[in-house]
Amino acid sequence: MTYSNQDIAEMIRESAVDRRVYIDPEIFELEMERIWGKAWIYIAHESQIPGPGDFFTTELARQPVLLVRQNEDTFNLFFNRCAHKGTKVLELESGRASLIRCGYHGWTYKTDGSCHSITGGEEAYKSLGLTKASPCMSLGRLPRVDSYRGFIFASLAPEAPDLRTWLGPTATSIDNMVDRSPEGKLEITGGVLRYRHDSNWKLFVENLNDMMHAMIAHQSSAQTARVIGNRLFPKGMTPPPEVQILAPFAEDKDFFESMGIHAFENGHSYSGGKTSIHASYSGIPEYEEAMKKAYGKERTNEILSLNRHNTIVYPGFTCKGAIQTIRVVKPVAVNETVIESWTLRLVGAPGEMLHRSILYCNLINSSANIVGPDDYEAYHRIQHGLQTEGRRWVANARYLGAETPNEEGGYSATGSSDMVFRNQFRAWLGYMVDDRAGSRERAS
Amino acid sequence: MRPKPTPQELEQYLYREARLIDEKRWDEWAGLFVEEGEYWVPASRGQPDPDNHVSLVYERSLLRDIRLKRYNHPNAMSLQPQPYSVHLISNVMLDSYDEDSGLCVVNSRFIMLEYRRNEQLTYGGATTHTLEAAGESWKIRVKKVELVNCDSALGSIQIYF
Numbered sequence: 001m002t003y004s005n006q007d008i009a010e011m012i013r014e015s016a017v018d019r020r021v022y023i024d025p026e027i028f029e030l031e032m033e034r035i036w037g038k039a040w041i042y043i044a045h046e047s048q049i050p051g052p053g054d055f056f057t058t059e060l061a062r063q064p065v066l067l068v069r070q071n072e073d074t075f076n077l078f079f080n081r082c083a084h085k086g087t088k089v090l091e092l093e094s095g096r097a098s099l100i101r102c103g104y105h106g107w108t109y110k111t112d113g114s115c116h117s118i119t120g121g122e123e124a125y126k127s128l129g130l131t132k133a134s135p136c137m138s139l140g141r142l143p144r145v146d147s148y149r150g151f152i153f154a155s156l157a158p159e160a161p162d163l164r165t166w167l168g169p170t171a172t173s174i175d176n177m178v179d180r181s182p183e184g185k186l187e188i189t190g191g192v193l194r195y196r197h198d199s200n201w202k203l204f205v206e207n208l209n210d211m212m213h214a215m216i217a218h219q220s221s222a223q224t225a226r227v228i229g230n231r232l233f234p235k236g237m238t239p240p241p242e243v244q245i246l247a248p249f250a251e252d253k254d255f256f257e258s259m260g261i262h263a264f265e266n267g268h269s270y271s272g273g274k275t276s277i278h279a280s281y282s283g284i285p286e287y288e289e290a291m292k293k294a295y296g297k298e299r300t301n302e303i304l305s306l307n308r309h310n311t312i313v314y315p316g317f318t319c320k321g322a323i324q325t326i327r328v329v330k331p332v333a334v335n336e337t338v339i340e341s342w343t344l345r346l347v348g349a350p351g352e353m354l355h356r357s358i359l360y361c362n363l364i365n366s367s368a369n370i371v372g373p374d375d376y377e378a379y380h381r382i383q384h385g386l387q388t389e390g391r392r393w394v395a396n397a398r399y400l401g402a403e404t405p406n407e408e409g410g411y412s413a414t415g416s417s418d419m420v421f422r423n424q425f426r427a428w429l430g431y432m433v434d435d436r437a438g439s440r441e442r443a444s
Numbered sequence: 445m446r447p448k449p450t451p452q453e454l455e456q457y458l459y460r461e462a463r464l465i466d467e468k469r470w471d472e473w474a475g476l477f478v479e480e481g482e483y484w485v486p487a488s489r490g491q492p493d494p495d496n497h498v499s500l501v502y503e504r505s506l507l508r509d510i511r512l513k514r515y516n517h518p519n520a521m522s523l524q525p526q527p528y529s530v531h532l533i534s535n536v537m538l539d540s541y542d543e544d545s546g547l548c549v550v551n552s553r554f555i556m557l558e559y560r561r562n563e564q565l566t567y568g569g570a571t572t573h574t575l576e577a578a579g580e581s582w583k584i585r586v587k588k589v590e591l592v593n594c595d596s597a598l599g600s601i602q603i604y605f
Binding site: 189190191192193194195196197198216217219220221223224225227228232240242243246338341343351354355358361362363365366367368369370372373374376377378381 | 485487488491494495496497498499500501502506507509510511513514517519520521522523595596597598599600601602
């Protein structure tokens with residue numbers, strides 16, 4: 001069937017959503033066009049393209065794109081396809097190129113996207129009045145690209161609120177992650193973990209701020225870590241980082257309630273604040289010294305006491321300031337999603353800080369760890385369970401109406417509230433039924 | 445001083461190690477490692493170390509203990525139903541042997557099938573065992589598994605390679 005806006009609007013109730021939003025391929029195609037084709041989508045971090053000619057290739061809403069640094073101040077984002085025949089011009093994920101050369105017929109482009117040379121010369125296009133300077137001979141530019149404190153986002157919609165405005169209060173989660181570097185600088189390092197899920201992208205995006213699941217779904221790993229940790233490191237001994245990272249997932253319901261959740265415009269949210277599962281990691285004295293030297297004692301305490309758990313910049317970017325990792329959502333199909341986990345080094349901080357972030361990623365985000373597979377399994381079973389026709393609605397009803405306005409202009413609620421999901425679907429609906437003329441017109 | 449191990453001795457050792465995994469004889473398998481023995485599955489080709497770069501798995505005894513205990517946890521959602529594995533080990537070669545320390549480095553190739561709930565996954569790669577002499581046999585100091593597709597987007601991997 002083809003869904004009208006009315007049909008789509010009827011799929012979202014305040015306390016529940018129609019199961020088809022997770023399982024219908026047609027809805028997924030509409031999401032790619034109307035959500036992923038309009039929102040700001042994370043591309044890369046500026047540290048991945050430090051010098052002129054450095055490039056990074058990725059996908060935005062399944063479309064291959066190419067990020068390249070032109071000079072110290074400018075980087076460009078192009079659709080990764082040759083103006084001639086449509087071939088992806090760069091296939092490697094990253095590298096350096098003074099000229100971007102298509103491997104098929106040898107057209108070359110400068111790092112500003114303009115055509116540098118056409119194999120056999122321009123004469124072949126004379127009858128059409130075209131030269132290599134004609135716009136259709138250059139690499140196609142994405143309508144909007146911007147970066148916030150080093151994090152580069154792009155939008156396929158020419159009309160979009162500016163990135164900073166759109167991020168809203170979740171920008172402060174990025175700020176906190178950057179501020180944790182004594183030099184105010186982050187650098188992506190240490191590779192990437194890619195985890196392929198056989199489920200809908202929204203299940204992952206909801207789960208990050210689902211405070212109800214950790215103590216149940218991760219009981220087998222967290223409780224085991226706690227039992228073994230307590231045995232090997234009895235009271236008075238500091239457990240090693242592995243136990244410090246794994247055990248808090250088995251905190252009780254009161255703990256997760258008290259972490260709290262906070263939701264904002266555009267579907268964004270974060271969980272935790274004063275406390276989170278990251279709050280009790282051992283201090284690293286050398287790091288704290290470097291921070292105090294850079295920021296002073298008071299500001300350092302302010303920065304390090306902000307213990308948010310997950311921040312979700314809806315629909316596709318999530319970060320953990322306290323542990324300096326980001327997870328990037330790449331939808332592939334209605335029941336297929338790749339999650340990328342990247343680690344950030346705090347420039348000016350001792351190596352132990354990076355080691356902890358790396359350890360965290362290995363333990364929680366790797367496809368071969370003992371935490372992620374339980375999330376994977378939960379999503380898999382939802383994807384399967386929702387095939388049942390017996391019940392149309394998926395409930396988002398917990399603590400409906402109990403949210404309270406917060407100082408940042410959003411709403412806050414107790415940890416186990418479904419407010420974050422309701423907020424995501426409010427944004428989802430806004431994108432999906434917003435058919436203002438021109439919102440999807442591409443730059444030619 | 446211990447004589448250089450024969451190819452057959454090494455092969456039998458690796459076959460047995462793989463068989464203990466396939467038969468889920470976890471206590472015996474864990475017992476093959478020295479106290480702080482490492483199991484390392486890098487996430488990229490030629491990855492220099494496990495500290496400054498993410499890995500699919502980097503475990504020593506503590507994390508190994510946790511993983512193995514979790515295999516019997518009643519509420520491990522992803523282990524219901526259980527996964528099963530079959531390993532094929534081949535191309536076993538002794539890379540180096542130090543008579544004085546009794547340390548030997550063995551390279552081999554493997555294919556592993558991991559089966560769970562109507563889905564069979566295939567993995568392949570190269571394994572480097574660093575073994576140290578222990579009585580009549582050997583103990584594993586490092587088992588490093590380099591998957592041929594270590595840098596691709598993989599689904600859940602729940603059994604040891």
